[in-house]
Amino acid sequence: MAVTRLQIVHLDGIAKAFGAVRALNGVELGVNSGECVGLIGHNGAGKSTLMQVLAGTIRPDSGRIVVDGQPQHGYSARRAHQLGIRCVFQELSLCPNLTVAENTKVIHPGLRGLRWRRQCAALIAERLDEIFPSHGISASDRVQDLSIGRRQMVEVARAFTVSDEIVRLVILDEPTSALDYHTAGQLLEFMRRAVNVGLSFVLVSHLLRDILNVCDRVVVMRDGQTSASGEASAFDRDKLVLAMGAAGPHRLQTQPDTRLARSQTALRVRARTEPPYARTELTAHEGEVVGLAGLAGHGQTDLLRAVFAAASRSRTGFEIRDPVALIAGDRQADGIFPRWSICENISIGSLSGLRVGPFISLQREQALAALWRNRIGIRAPDLSRNILSLSGGNQQKVLFARALSCDARIVLMDDPLRGVDFATRLDIYTLIDQQARAGKTFLWYTTELDELLHCDHVYVFRNGIIIDELTRSEVTEERIIQSSFKEAG
């Protein structure tokens, strides 16, 4: 064990809030030279935000960034590059309209003159050969023509290209998510070799096996803070899962199983994920609440959208037997009509039922809105006020009112309670339970493990396919985490 390793970077007391959400809450993190640090935690624990702070692309609200013992002022992406800190971001940051060589140029402002293209091509080709032998990528390929896996390879290799600035610390945020087993292995092998010659890494990954195999030290994040850290050898898989822990203090108990048992009622939805098709298909019956679990962005939203589309236009692999309504996760972008009143925002889904001749009956519209205000408890004195006069939680209730008041028997929910306060959540949980008893079917994608406890049946997604299916009694936090991290196969 090298005890005299030099510390390259030290982050201290880093805090960052996005609106009311505190993403980072006074985080401390140090990285030594020749060390690979593994960073793990649940969705929303703050890992990506912390890495963006380190890469200089997000400016923290408070806290110190120290590089080589020097406190940094006016730290930026440019400055981070000059200090030898590179980052491979989780969502790809290549320009699809540029070639591989041109994308390399983007991070090397020093390469100019007439020969820049050739120099960039040589740099990236050399790194690709070194990290991913037999990669099959040409420096003159346009990125939009490459498969997602190859794009990821280019992005990784690009972070290691050196022209006039050194590379000392590379942050890899879920680098293997788009790579297959073979190339992921090549990358991890390369990382070990690079660590031996003094390069440092921060590896953010949901694949606990990779973390345990490659990293020297593990840091666990939870609710915007580091909750545990230590030598990787001191951890095993179960300890890591335990350290990531429950999401919050308000742990809810599974509700008594008083709803109807599965498949005793009529089938409402049958759906399959995109190719490669999973063995398991998703089914939902009348009066069921079906949960879509797994890590964020592993195909749950895509499936909900596909079900929604299949309701109006038939599609192979899908069977939808009733009208469908969707409650969007991104309320501002996909949900509310910001210029309309609360009443209009509720009634838009049910207009055909409110008609008198060719006109909308204002009386009926108001009656409908008033009915749902009382039923859901929308805290609004006057329904003719603009929707934006409501708090975020109450706006979300309006969206529930819209979806539940229309004639849809199937309700799709795309993580609708993200960032909603606890009291509103409880109201909505009760509402969903009532409506399910009344015969509505819910497909509920949620990133909150607690919410899955309200579901009759849970499907776990990974890489766009369903990899596990849990019945009501099997739904426990540990079980869902285990299957979310299950290796494909």
Added chain:
Amino acid sequence: MLERGFRRLLRAVLPALALLLVLLAIAVFNSRAISYFGFTLMLNLAIPIALATIAQMFVIAGNDLDLSIGSFVGFVSCVAVTWLRDAPLIGIAILIASIVIYATLGALIHLRGIPSIIVTLGMSFVWQGLAILVLPSPGGATPDWAASIMAYRPPWIPLPVLAALLIAVLAQFGLMGTSYGTILRGSGGNAAAIARAGWSLLRSKMTLFALAGLFGVLSGVALIGITTSGDANIGNGYTLLSIAGVILGGGEFVGGVVSPFGAVLGALTLTLAASSLLTFMHIPPDWQVGANGAILIVVLTARVLIERGELRR
């Protein structure tokens, strides 16, 4: 894979193919037009159109749209036949100032997040108003140097063809060849990635708009070199022609995908198809604008069909 490559090739040569088709049609209707003087006459107006198309291309490369380029060309023509002739220094200062205004519009669009369509639509009325202030009724006189440049008859190759080639090579090198051109295109492809690498998006947006202004000025000056007089409304058709030229030439409205060579070919095709071909076909002027639109729809549909096939692979 092979078919995919073929489709890509097809898409790349589509602008050239469209031009060839129009030329063939012209040859069928009037074979004498395919000659040195025929091209010089038919393609004369293609030079300012090609320059305006390149101006538009810079703006489209950054995922924006310039709806003011037509009236800007009109404004430049009015300045060129008055100030630039009578007091060249003031004329040049006005034109440089107008390029600076263009760069400022880019800054405004970037900093305030206002859609470029709104800003440039507004500016189109501003330019037109300024043009009428400078030259209330059509007239003025072209500076002699501008007229003589446009009257130059090079040996063998007609001037418009030579000029088109020059414009295309220049723009191709500037935007596709240089290292900063790559950053400019990258800002249209994935602005976040460019910003993360430490580049200023403000600077790239201002550069793109300044280049658009520069080529707009060149277009206006080239135009009055041909027409010998100025008119506030002279460039009104250029806005849509330039957008159509960029798209016809293989560009995309979003994603930083543009092709300078394609754009110039698109401008040539539209110029020929717009007037010469239709005149030779004895289509009355009343119907020419409509026929022009029909040609555009056909060519752009062909491109969409090819792309759709590409996606299905």
